[in-house]
Amino acid sequence: MELRGPVVAVEEPRTVSTRNGSRDVAEVTMRPGRGEEPPVTVSLWGSWAETAESLVTGMTVLVTEPSQEEFRGETRYATTAESYVVIEPEFMVNVTDIREWVQCSRQYYLSKFTGASLSYPLVKGSLVHEVFGDLLRGRDLETSVEERVADAGLKLGLLDRDRTAVVEDVRSNAQAIERWLQQGTLTEDDEWRSELTLISETFGIKGRADAVRRGGPVELKTGKNTDAEPRFKDKVQATCYALLLGEHGQTPETGTLLYTKNAVLDRTEETGDLSPAKEFSISSGLLQFVVRARNELVAMEFDSSVPTGYESNAICEYCFEQDTCMVVSGRLDQESKAGAVGTALPAAEREYFDRLYRAAEAERREIHREYAKLWTQSAAERAADDKALLDLQPQERSQRANGTWELRAENDDTTAVSKIREGETVLASDGHPTRGDTELARVVRLRTSTDGTTEIVVHADEPIELRRLDVYPSDYGINGLLTAVHDSVLKGAQRRRDLLFGRRDPTFGETDATFIDNNAAQNRAVELAVTAEDCALIHGPPGTGKTYTLAQTVRALCERGERVLLSAFTNRAVDNALEQLREQGFTDFVRIGTEHGVSDSMQDARLDYRGDPEERAATLRNAPVVAGTAATCGSPVLKECAFDVAIVDEAGQLTEPDTLAAINLADRFVLVGDHEQLPPVVRDDDSALQTSLFERLIDRYPDAAVTLDKQYRMAQRIQYFSSQTFYDGQLRPASPAVAGQQLSELPTVSHEALPSALQDAVAFVDPDGTATGNVNRTEAERVAEIVDAYRSAGVPADDIGVIAPFRAQVAEITRRVSPDITVDTVDRFQGSDRSVIIVSFVATGTLDSPIFEDRRRVNVALTRAKKALCLVGDERALRSDPFYERMLEWAQS
Numbered sequence: 001m002e003l004r005g006p007v008v009a010v011e012e013p014r015t016v017s018t019r020n021g022s023r024d025v026a027e028v029t030m031r032p033g034r035g036e037e038p039p040v041t042v043s044l045w046g047s048w049a050e051t052a053e054s055l056v057t058g059m060t061v062l063v064t065e066p067s068q069e070e071f072r073g074e075t076r077y078a079t080t081a082e083s084y085v086v087i088e089p090e091f092m093v094n095v096t097d098i099r100e101w102v103q104c105s106r107q108y109y110l111s112k113f114t115g116a117s118l119s120y121p122l123v124k125g126s127l128v129h130e131v132f133g134d135l136l137r138g139r140d141l142e143t144s145v146e147e148r149v150a151d152a153g154l155k156l157g158l159l160d161r162d163r164t165a166v167v168e169d170v171r172s173n174a175q176a177i178e179r180w181l182q183q184g185t186l187t188e189d190d191e192w193r194s195e196l197t198l199i200s201e202t203f204g205i206k207g208r209a210d211a212v213r214r215g216g217p218v219e220l221k222t223g224k225n226t227d228a229e230p231r232f233k234d235k236v237q238a239t240c241y242a243l244l245l246g247e248h249g250q251t252p253e254t255g256t257l258l259y260t261k262n263a264v265l266d267r268t269e270e271t272g273d274l275s276p277a278k279e280f281s282i283s284s285g286l287l288q289f290v291v292r293a294r295n296e297l298v299a300m301e302f303d304s305s306v307p308t309g310y311e312s313n314a315i316c317e318y319c320f321e322q323d324t325c326m327v328v329s330g331r332l333d334q335e336s337k338a339g340a341v342g343t344a345l346p347a348a349e350r351e352y353f354d355r356l357y358r359a360a361e362a363e364r365r366e367i368h369r370e371y372a373k374l375w376t377q378s379a380a381e382r383a384a385d386d387k388a389l390l391d392l393q394p395q396e397r398s399q400r401a402n403g404t405w406e407l408r409a410e411n412d413d414t415t416a417v418s419k420i421r422e423g424e425t426v427l428a429s430d431g432h433p434t435r436g437d438t439e440l441a442r443v444v445r446l447r448t449s450t451d452g453t454t455e456i457v458v459h460a461d462e463p464i465e466l467r468r469l470d471v472y473p474s475d476y477g478i479n480g481l482l483t484a485v486h487d488s489v490l491k492g493a494q495r496r497r498d499l500l501f502g503r504r505d506p507t508f509g510e511t512d513a514t515f516i517d518n519n520a521a522q523n524r525a526v527e528l529a530v531t532a533e534d535c536a537l538i539h540g541p542p543g544t545g546k547t548y549t550l551a552q553t554v555r556a557l558c559e560r561g562e563r564v565l566l567s568a569f570t571n572r573a574v575d576n577a578l579e580q581l582r583e584q585g586f587t588d589f590v591r592i593g594t595e596h597g598v599s600d601s602m603q604d605a606r607l608d609y610r611g612d613p614e615e616r617a618a619t620l621r622n623a624p625v626v627a628g629t630a631a632t633c634g635s636p637v638l639k640e641c642a643f644d645v646a647i648v649d650e651a652g653q654l655t656e657p658d659t660l661a662a663i664n665l666a667d668r669f670v671l672v673g674d675h676e677q678l679p680p681v682v683r684d685d686d687s688a689l690q691t692s693l694f695e696r697l698i699d700r701y702p703d704a705a706v707t708l709d710k711q712y713r714m715a716q717r718i719q720y721f722s723s724q725t726f727y728d729g730q731l732r733p734a735s736p737a738v739a740g741q742q743l744s745e746l747p748t749v750s751h752e753a754l755p756s757a758l759q760d761a762v763a764f765v766d767p768d769g770t771a772t773g774n775v776n777r778t779e780a781e782r783v784a785e786i787v788d789a790y791r792s793a794g795v796p797a798d799d800i801g802v803i804a805p806f807r808a809q810v811a812e813i814t815r816r817v818s819p820d821i822t823v824d825t826v827d828r829f830q831g832s833d834r835s836v837i838i839v840s841f842v843a844t845g846t847l848d849s850p851i852f853e854d855r856r857r858v859n860v861a862l863t864r865a866k867k868a869l870c871l872v873g874d875e876r877a878l879r880s881d882p883f884y885e886r887m888l889e890w891a892q893s
């Protein structure tokens, strides 16, 4: 039994005398059943009364195993010895955050934006952890150490570390583990498991335990500890895992901490207990303590308050972060236990920091809501939301050379659709993502064959039964946003801040060079970019040669000896720009990205992190052009690099902090984009993150911007609506050939073979279907017939694209057309084009989905077509909205 729901009222805790002496108690009134039931009063006894002090009206509270008593016709509840009180259980706190919070609440806050730098202790720590996992999976120590160190080549090189010395260092730490494992602890019937992903529905805690032995957590620490007892913060961490393990079965009574450095210490220097493994008993008091610590943290996050360090009674004297802490306090005018140094930043900067901090944290909460859906939604609901693939049939499992596992499964449900794509990290489970056996896994293959069977292959640390995949709602990127804002506001140069905060207009040098001789606006764009002393903004409506101009800009800058960072929102745009550079004869670049993220044609330019440290680092440091998505710009590796100019493509799709992550690495920047196409993807509707830096700056500094006005893609008839609606009629075909292009120009196409309804460059078809949810089967059928008609008239399959607003409709259509036709949502079509584009609008009767509200998506969809555009939808629904009505009038004219 549990009580879960919003708090209605909270009373101050008071001390009362009971049979067992005096105890604290606080009364809380709440509405159980997630707010569905009438209010009840719960007495929170003993140390849970402390938690009551953090509760405010409106918070959700969960009380487990309360006692229930009838008193004068009223049911009263109270905590028992078995109870836990959990504030906002849907707020997912990382185990490592609780560990940090207990040590210093302010350190927890600071590490959100200072945590991602490259440092040897961190790199070594993860190497030792990886070797530990390898040893548990039966890999040989020497091979593991050599391989893992080789994998970290680039990072070690950037840290100027010598490979042999690192191998020695990691080996000595790992030997401690091996010896301990050999001390008879690892017997045949000993149940071991490395790396266990745990997500708690009850406690709102998630984490990955290093290992589990006989049901108890084992945590590895690469430091030393010569006391008999584990360190308190380490116990807290292991206790969190114990709590989470207990949710699925028996709560373990013992936890183990492994201090790998102990075995390395010279016995003459050190006294005390040198054994690496220290066990401790997990008491109910400790279990409750970690839940209370989590509650304090969550209460602080509830209103985005900033911790001072007093919350956790931090001791500042010996803290290695004291300086950072004082600087942040001084610059942002925050209260902190460590004190403050320096003068406060101007109010504009502080307000900005605050606004984006809150926006990023609101985004984190939205992601946490996604977590909660892992268990509040049924499997069927998740599948319907495209968030899970269910009922997979497990096939082979094989151990890979590095000891991890390759798991294969099949799915013959031909209706299954999901957002999951190859290369992504997902939650793989034997049936339920939080209640079952779950592992984080990487999808390496997800292919549907012509008979509709989908083959799924994932890589995971443990050989679980692969029966279900769920989208993993990672909040990893949020700290990246905060770091970018912090680096920009607290570490950014004065000149850059003056620009960002509107105190100084951008300035430009001069050049009389001509860069592009057949397009004045493009030439002007390169000129602005090359002469910019702060920034330049290139506004490129569809097909206006953004990529072409960007490549010309990169070359012009490199010729002047500048080092360039080339970035974009998507991997595809990064690769397109590099392909354009290659076409223009420039190949001196390195591509940062994962094997799955980078296109096949750019794999040869991809920077391998593995290898000799010095050589790897030199490749990165000496490259005139480094290219990668904006998301990688905040990575520890790229944060070690510096550039003269950062060029960011698709800047209209990036949130402001995402753009900052890229431009923070360079002295000057060039943003390329179109704020009339897709905006940043933000979960929170009212977020300050919704306006891109590109849009903000183009409004503020129109003189630093140039709009490319000639488009090389669409026939005149096709571009008309977009030009009039989004670009004040300024968008023009680049040449008569572009304006007058026709399908019949394609060598295989016979215009007469097309049905008359499709002979115009822009056509509209109403298939008279009915939408059910996000699917319209009749319309999907009709779209397939239209595809066939174009095919029969001789249009090659790869010249046809189909766009639908919803993934479910994409799946409906995909099933009805041959696999070589691209069918996808608008988001996946941005930046590409086809001779023929067919758009399925799905909705019938009315347009009540929010997807139809953002006109910019329609702009993208309509402007993918070069020679023919066919709109398929319900005329009545489309006419119900003035914008779509105008679109129809154009299509039918």
Ligand SMILES: Nc1ncnc2c1ncn2[C@@H]1O[C@H](COP(=O)(O)OP(=O)(O)OP(=O)(O)O)[C@@H](O)[C@H]1O
Pocket: 516, 518, 519, 522, 540, 541, 542, 543, 544, 545, 546, 547, 548, 549, 712, 713, 830, 831, 832, 833
């Ligand atoms: N100045 C130019 N001279 C000749 N061809 C050009 C010129 N500028 C662009 N093009 C051609 O026009 C086409 C579209 O250019 P590009 O792919 O750069 O457009 P884009 O603006 O990046 O498109 P999107 O809107 O999809 O991002 C390409 O084939 C490109 O080679």
